[in-house]
Amino acid sequence: MAKDGKTAARGKRERLVSAAVALAYRQGFARTTLADIAAESGVPLGNVYYYFKTREDIGAAVLDYRKDQFAQARERFAALPSPKERLKAFVDMTVGNADNVAQKGCPMGTLCAELLKMPDAFAEGAGALLTVPMAWMAEQFVELGYDSEASDLALKLQTGLQGASMMTLSARDPALLVREGERLKGWIEGL
Amino acid sequence: MAKDGKTAARGKRERLVSAAVALAYRQGFARTTLADIAAESGVPLGNVYYYFKTREDIGAAVLDYRKDQFAQARERFAALPSPKERLKAFVDMTVGNADNVAQKGCPMGTLCAELLKMPDAFAEGAGALLTVPMAWMAEQFVELGYDSEASDLALKLQTGLQGASMMTLSARDPALLVREGERLKGWIEGL
DNA sequence: GTCTATACGGCGATAGAC
DNA sequence: GTCTATCGCCGTATAGAC
Numbered sequence: 001m002a003k004d005g006k007t008a009a010r011g012k013r014e015r016l017v018s019a020a021v022a023l024a025y026r027q028g029f030a031r032t033t034l035a036d037i038a039a040e041s042g043v044p045l046g047n048v049y050y051y052f053k054t055r056e057d058i059g060a061a062v063l064d065y066r067k068d069q070f071a072q073a074r075e076r077f078a079a080l081p082s083p084k085e086r087l088k089a090f091v092d093m094t095v096g097n098a099d100n101v102a103q104k105g106c107p108m109g110t111l112c113a114e115l116l117k118m119p120d121a122f123a124e125g126a127g128a129l130l131t132v133p134m135a136w137m138a139e140q141f142v143e144l145g146y147d148s149e150a151s152d153l154a155l156k157l158q159t160g161l162q163g164a165s166m167m168t169l170s171a172r173d174p175a176l177l178v179r180e181g182e183r184l185k186g187w188i189e190g191l
Numbered sequence: 192m193a194k195d196g197k198t199a200a201r202g203k204r205e206r207l208v209s210a211a212v213a214l215a216y217r218q219g220f221a222r223t224t225l226a227d228i229a230a231e232s233g234v235p236l237g238n239v240y241y242y243f244k245t246r247e248d249i250g251a252a253v254l255d256y257r258k259d260q261f262a263q264a265r266e267r268f269a270a271l272p273s274p275k276e277r278l279k280a281f282v283d284m285t286v287g288n289a290d291n292v293a294q295k296g297c298p299m300g301t302l303c304a305e306l307l308k309m310p311d312a313f314a315e316g317a318g319a320l321l322t323v324p325m326a327w328m329a330e331q332f333v334e335l336g337y338d339s340e341a342s343d344l345a346l347k348l349q350t351g352l353q354g355a356s357m358m359t360l361s362a363r364d365p366a367l368l369v370r371e372g373e374r375l376k377g378w379i380e381g382l
Numbered sequence: 383g384t385c386t387a388t389a390c391g392g393c394g395a396t397a398g399a400c
Numbered sequence: 401g402t403c404t405a406t407c408g409c410c411g412t413a414t415a416g417a418c
Contacts, residue, residue, distance in 0.1 A: 012383095028308045030221035033411060044385050046414085055412065105304050112361050113296050113304060117219045130361035155358060159371065163354025167346060170303050170321035180350065203401095224393060235403050237396085246394065 013051045015041040017061045024062050025100075025107050029114055034058075056122060059115070063126060066111055070133050083140035087157065088185045090137070094161050095181035098174035106165035108133070134158040144191060153191075160184050204242045206232040208252045215253050216291075216298050219305055225249075247313060250306070254317060257302055261324050274331035278348065279376045281328070285352050286372035289365035297356035299324070325349040335382060344382075351375050 019041035023032040034055060038045040052058045073093060077086040097107070104110065108129040115126035137154035146153055164180035210232035214223040225246060229236040243249045264284060268277040288298070295301065299320040306317035328345035337344055355371035 026308065028219075028221055028305060030219055031308075034413090035411075046385055046387085047383085049413070050383065050385095053413095104308060109357055110304050110308075113301050113357065114219060116360060116363075117217065117295060117301075118222075127361040127363060130358060134358070155367070159351065159354035159358050161354070162357040163350035163352070166300055166304065166353040166357065167321060167325070167350050169307060170318040172307075172318060176346070225395090226393075237403055237405085238401085240395070241401065241403095244395095 012041075012043055012047075016043055016048060016051055016058070017065055020058050020062050021065050024059075024111065024114075025104050029059055029062060029111070059122060063111070063115060063129070066108055066129055067125075067132070070108070070129075070136075074136055083143040084188055084191070087137060087140050087188050090133070091157075091161065091181050091184050091188070094165070095178055098168065098177040098181075101165050101168050101177055102172050102174040103169075105169040106162060109162050109165055110169075130158060130162065146191075157184060157188075203232075203234055203238075207234055207239060207242055207249070208256055211249050211253050212256050215250075215302065215305075216295050220250055220253060220302070221305065250313060254302070254306065254320070257299055257320055258316075258323070261299070261320075261327075265327055274334040275379055275382070278328060278331050278379050281324070282348075282352065282372050282375050282379070285356070286369055289359065289368040289372075292356050292359050292368055293363050293365040294360075296360040297353060300353050300356055301360075321349060321353065337382075348375060348379075 016037060020029075020032065020037045023029075023036050023040060034048055035045055037043075037058065038048050048058075052061065073090070077089050080086045080089055094101075094106070100107070112126050112129040116123050134154045134157075137157050138150045141150035141153045160180060161184070164177050168174060168177040207228060211220075211223065211228045214220075214227050214231060225239055226236055228234075228249065229239050239249075243252070264281070268280050271277045271280055285292075285297070291298070303317050303320040307314050325345045325348075328348050329341045332341035332344045351371060352375070355368050359365060359368040
């Protein structure tokens with residue numbers, strides 16, 4: 001199956017993006033070279049340019065990957081019966097990554113912070129990594145009947161998760177994020 | 192006054208560090224070159240190496256500068272009569288920087304996150320940028336009589352500030368940090 | 383589509399005159 | 401202590417054979 005070039009090409013492109021995402025998360029995008037990405041994905045350096053015209057394009061692909069990651073999670077959460085369960089599932093998703101967060105920070109938050117310090121064209125849209133999930137949270141709170149306060153509550157939840165992620169990273173202690181996650185889930189449950 | 196070399200040297204060194212700190216805050220340390228720092232401080236490139244053996248040493252100086260910045264704030268806060276006022280002064284310090292935070296994030300938090308992704312030797316001690324202030328907060332809460340919960344309360348405060356800073360950056364809206372700061376000060380006041 | 387070889391520029395770092 | 405000139409490496413990007 002799928003012996004055609006397009007499929008092979010897509011597979012390689014995906015491997016390149018995966019490698020770039022992993023490396024950008026581990027060591028920051030700025031410090032990630034094309035040689036790093038080529039090595040990690042097993043693609044020869046020169047071939048990278050068949051899939052991406054410039055390094056900047058790879059950065060854009062990394063950003064898109066992370067955005068898509070939330071979009072997919074959002075679809076999974078949509079299957080859950082209540083807004084509270086959906087919100088708690090989001091918290092669980094973050095908490096489930098606690099070990100990584102303690103070493104490399106929140107995948108969305110750290111990428112967002114890094115890209116927003118880059119020249120305008122490149123940074124464009126990086127803020128969405130955190131604001132789009134927050135807007136989704138607000139929708140859930142609306143569904144819970146908190147019309148006027150929905151965006152405040154969403155801000156509070158996303159702030160709590162991001163703050164906890166930052167402190168988890170600085171203290172290098174996953175338990176911290178786990179604990180804050182439990183607290184936030186309790187808060188959601190009690191609303 | 193101060194015609195001797197040592198003083199001139201110290202002045203130049205300080206200008207170099209100031210430039211490095213500003214550039215690392217604005218565009219990240221990874222993307223900051225020695226040429227950038229030399230240009231911004233008005234020191235010729237070759238002369239930079241009289242003050243710093245390696246680029247890594249400049250990174251260490253930037254980290255030290257930020258650590259010292261808190262140490263100095265801590266001394267100022269010590270003059271305030273009550274723990275609550277000291278804690279609120281800390282919040283005010285962060286909120287007072289809201290316009291910068293909206294563009295470049297928390298000076299401590301973003302540097303901490305960036306350095307902690309670097310090789311071990313370099314990252315060593317970057318976590319202190321957030322954990323040392325948190326430990327100071329805990330001392331204030333102890334003084335308020337919250338012995339057993341002091342570190343939880345400190346974590347909550349620092350988490351709130353860092354989370355608010357991250358969301359302020361991603362939304363590029365200073366008002367967000369101002370609002371969260373007011374909320375946190377109200378919480379402190381009511382303890 | 384794939385991969386090797388290489389051009390080109392920029393960056394960290396050094397040499398050495400002043 | 402100060403500064404110019406420059407070296408060598410590495411990173412992005414391209415040329416061109418297969």
